[in-house]
Amino acid sequence: MPGLEDLYREIILDHYRTPRNRGELAPPAVMAEGHNPLCGDEITIYAQVENGVLVDVKVSGQGCSISQSSASMMSQAVKGKSLTEIQALIHRFKVMMSIEEDSDDAPAVEVKMGDLEALQGVVKFPVRIKCAILSWNTLLQALENASA
Amino acid sequence: MNTTRVDWAAVKADFPVLQRMIDGQRLVYLDSANTSQKPNAVIDAMTDFMRNGYAPINRSAYRMAGEATDLFEGARSKVQRFINARSVNEVIFTKNATESLNLIAQTWGRANLSKGDVVVLTHMEHHANIVPWHMLVAEREIELRWIPLTEDGQLDLSNLSSLLDGAKVLSFTAMSNVLGTITPVTQLCEAAHAAGAIAIVDACQYVPHNVTDVQAWGADFATFSSHKMVGPSGVGVLWGREELLEAMPPFLGGGNMIGDVRLDGFTTAELPSKFEAGTPPIVEVIGLGAAVDYLSTIGMANIRQHEMQLTEYALSTLTARYGDDIVIHGPRNVEVRGSVLSFAFRGIHPHDISQILDEKNVCVRAGHHCAKPLMKLLGANATARASFYIYNDQTDADALADALDGASDIFGL
Numbered sequence: 001m002p003g004l005e006d007l008y009r010e011i012i013l014d015h016y017r018t019p020r021n022r023g024e025l026a027p028p029a030v031m032a033e034g035h036n037p038l039c040g041d042e043i044t045i046y047a048q049v050e051n052g053v054l055v056d057v058k059v060s061g062q063g064c065s066i067s068q069s070s071a072s073m074m075s076q077a078v079k080g081k082s083l084t085e086i087q088a089l090i091h092r093f094k095v096m097m098s099i100e101e102d103s104d105d106a107p108a109v110e111v112k113m114g115d116l117e118a119l120q121g122v123v124k125f126p127v128r129i130k131c132a133i134l135s136w137n138t139l140l141q142a143l144e145n146a147s148a
Numbered sequence: 149m150n151t152t153r154v155d156w157a158a159v160k161a162d163f164p165v166l167q168r169m170i171d172g173q174r175l176v177y178l179d180s181a182n183t184s185q186k187p188n189a190v191i192d193a194m195t196d197f198m199r200n201g202y203a204p205i206n207r208s209a210y211r212m213a214g215e216a217t218d219l220f221e222g223a224r225s226k227v228q229r230f231i232n233a234r235s236v237n238e239v240i241f242t243k244n245a246t247e248s249l250n251l252i253a254q255t256w257g258r259a260n261l262s263k264g265d266v267v268v269l270t271h272m273e274h275h276a277n278i279v280p281w282h283m284l285v286a287e288r289e290i291e292l293r294w295i296p297l298t299e300d301g302q303l304d305l306s307n308l309s310s311l312l313d314g315a316k317v318l319s320f321t322a323m324s325n326v327l328g329t330i331t332p333v334t335q336l337c338e339a340a341h342a343a344g345a346i347a348i349v350d351a352c353q354y355v356p357h358n359v360t361d362v363q364a365w366g367a368d369f370a371t372f373s374s375h376k377m378v379g380p381s382g383v384g385v386l387w388g389r390e391e392l393l394e395a396m397p398p399f400l401g402g403g404n405m406i407g408d409v410r411l412d413g414f415t416t417a418e419l420p421s422k423f424e425a426g427t428p429p430i431v432e433v434i435g436l437g438a439a440v441d442y443l444s445t446i447g448m449a450n451i452r453q454h455e456m457q458l459t460e461y462a463l464s465t466l467t468a469r470y471g472d473d474i475v476i477h478g479p480r481n482v483e484v485r486g487s488v489l490s491f492a493f494r495g496i497h498p499h500d501i502s503q504i505l506d507e508k509n510v511c512v513r514a515g516h517h518c519a520k521p522l523m524k525l526l527g528a529n530a531t532a533r534a535s536f537y538i539y540n541d542q543t544d545a546d547a548l549a550d551a552l553d554g555a556s557d558i559f560g561l
Contacts, residue, residue: 004507008500008558040516040529041499062529064499065559131499 006121007128008065015115016065021075023058030145034061034138036130041067043135047142052083054143059135066119066128071135073115083143085109090136096120097129151453154446160539162187162442176510176547181325181353181488181535183375186439190378193438194431205430206404206421220430223437224420230440231370232361233387237419240393241428244384245352246276248371249319251386251423252348253280255396256369257317263289266315268345270295270303270331271525272324275518277350281319295320297525301327301478305335312343319347322354322370326517326531327478328459328488330354337366346392352376356537357455357486359448362387374432378538379439383432386423393419400425443538451538455487458536462489462545469549470494477526487536490517496555498532504558505532508551 025031025046034043041063048056057079059071074093078086088109093116094100122132160166163185168175177185203216221236228236242248257280261267267281271294284290293311296304301324312318318340323330333349340347346368351360355370356377362370369388375381388396398405398416402425407415416422443451459482466474466489475492479485493501502514513533516523523529534548 004504004558007503013559038515040520040523042529064497066499125503128499128503 002121002124006124009118009121011115011118012065012069015069015072019059019068019072021058021072021079022060024060025056025058029056029058030142032138032141032145034134034141036063036067036134038130041131041134043067043071043138045071045135045138045142047139047146049083049143049146054078054081054083054086057139063134064131066122066131067134070119070132073119074135074139077112077114077116078139085111086139086143089113090140093119093136094133096123097133098123099129099133151450152447154450154454156454156538156541159446160541162189163539164188164191166539170509173509176508176544176551178534178536178540178544178548179511179513180356180376180537180540181533182513183381184356184378184537185539186380186435187378187442189442190380190435190438194380194435197431197434202431204427216430219434219437220428223433223440226437226440226444227385230360230444231355231385231387232363234363235390238387238390238393240386240388240420240423241433242384242386242423243382243429244375245350245371245373246384248369248384248386249276249348249350250280251399252319252369252371252388253284255399256346256392257281257284258288259395259397261288261290261316265290266293267291267317267319268293268295268311268315268340270320271297272301272303272327272329272522273319273321273519274325274350274352275520276352277319277321277348278521294521300480301329302484303329303331303336305332305339308336308339309343312339312345315340315343315345317348318343318345319350321350321352323351323357323486323488324478324519324522325353325488326490326519326522326526326533328485328490329478330358330484330486333365333367337368341366353486353488356443357448358452368392374436374439377436377439378442379436380429380432382429383436385436390419393423398425399423402426404428446538454538455536456482458540458542458545459485459487459489461542462487462534462536462548465545465549466491466552470552474552477531487540488533489535490531490533492528492531493552494556494559496559498530500559501532501552501555504555505548505551507554508547510547510551512548 029048031046043061046058089111095102203212205217205220298304337347349367349370351370351372355372373384405425477490498514
């Protein structure tokens with residue numbers, strides 16, 4: 001069995017205790033709500049998109065250390081990035097979580113995972129993958145709302 | 149309650165999965181309110197039937213089919229005696245308690261409820277006793293009313309008569325799967341009838357742990373699942389008063405539930421077949437029969453006694469050790485609570501608690517327990533829940549208390 005230290009890395013706990021980009025954004029920023037129906041976690045992502053760039057992002061909601069730290073790290077990683085870069089990052093993250101295949105037709109955009117690499121260990125705890133992925137799917141939904 | 153001495157260590161030894169070691173540590177299974185483990189008696193009854201006598205029921209003339217039918221109907225008789233139903237015709241096998249509640253809402257409900265009719269529920273219901281009624285709100289524009297809770301997690305019955313005024317249904321849990329609260333079932337059934345409503349008892353958490361007497365309750369319907377009472381998953385029970393079941397339209401249509409089928413229509417079979425369309429879970433029903441025998445041999449009064457002592461021990465151990473750092477929801481008095489402990493611990497998310505307890509092979513549930521309205525009332529998105537059953541003992545409660553220390557270590561609290 002993988003050890004808990006693979007899951008609860010210090011950087012994850014740091015983002016859990018001190019989440020980045022917490023808060024809300026007023027319209028015209030868009031928002032999307034994500035629920036994990038199994039555990040009751042809730043997350044809301046606010047996204048301000050201008051000229052194809054995510055100029056600001058905020059996160060609110062409650063959840064476990066994995067879902068909250070993933071949301072915090074994600075918000076840092078995507079803020080100020082172009083939508084193309086963000087799509088590529090979401091894909092990279094889902095590949096890391098083993099829920100998407102790394103394919104040749106994936107967008108050829110360089111992405112840096114940075115702190116997000118710390119979430120690698122989640123893959124060893126399959127029931128927690130949905131915790132890690134919740135904020136990313138919610139961001140996707142927010143970006144769809146922005147382009148709608 | 150008449151109780152006798154039980155060798156609880158021998159009971160524990162009847163459950164082979166509890167011998168399993170993971171990473172050199174024994175299994176501490178504290179998730180029985182979710183689903184219970186299975187004793188050899190149940191496993192053997194099911195495998196024996198599949199190895200030596202598997203056959204259809206009710207529809208073939210050969211001897212083995214007759215034997216299978218006898219085993220299946222024998223299980224029905226066991227369930228009838230177990231809950232003191234008046235007749236075997238009142239015991240309907242379904243998929244689980246959820247299906248039983250949906251059956252009531254979809255058949256009795258559709259036949260008897262129309263726009264403006266009132267259904268009364270409580271704030272501590274499982275989604276299975278909420279959503280089927282919400283579905284009727286959408287379809288029939290019925291009105292739902294809710295019995296609130298007291299501070300310590302019991303039903304607040306101070307306004308019961310006005311809530312029931314004009315109601316057609318009172319549907320409530322006999323024991324909360326989150327708070328452990330045992331509700332005053334007989335009193336609620338009387339109040340429902342006095343108001344002209346029928347009384348539906350979600351007994352899914354109650355039946356596995358207590359002496360059940362549906363006639364003494366004075367209820368109209370009761371529902372429960374096999375898998376929470378050491379039986380297999382895949383089968384549940386709907387008990388209903390025969391007059392009501394007779395008057396209700398059928399639920400699912402198909403084989404076994406018909407009297408006659410013509411090109412221009414059909415007639416229904418007699419009870420209980422009327423509500424059992426298609427080939428039932430034959431193996432599972434036989435397993436449920438073995439589970440009823442197993443529990444009856446121990447004695448439900450003994451089981452209740454054992455769990456009251458264990459719950460008292462767990463409550464006082466956790467409180468003595470962690471004081472205000474642990475908040476255990478529900479009534480403190482074990483006379484009105486079952487062996488379910490939902491708790492919050494030092495602000496650590498329940499998901500993280502359950503992950504860390506798993507490191508010590510302590511299995512608890514983390515989540516909203518399919519009771520989101522109640523969670524909202526508790527001001528939590530989720531709780532961790534430890535639940536005890538016949539195969540648990542004080543060492544399991546101690547293991548839970550010890551493992552919680554690990555959660556503090558990781559989160560630096």
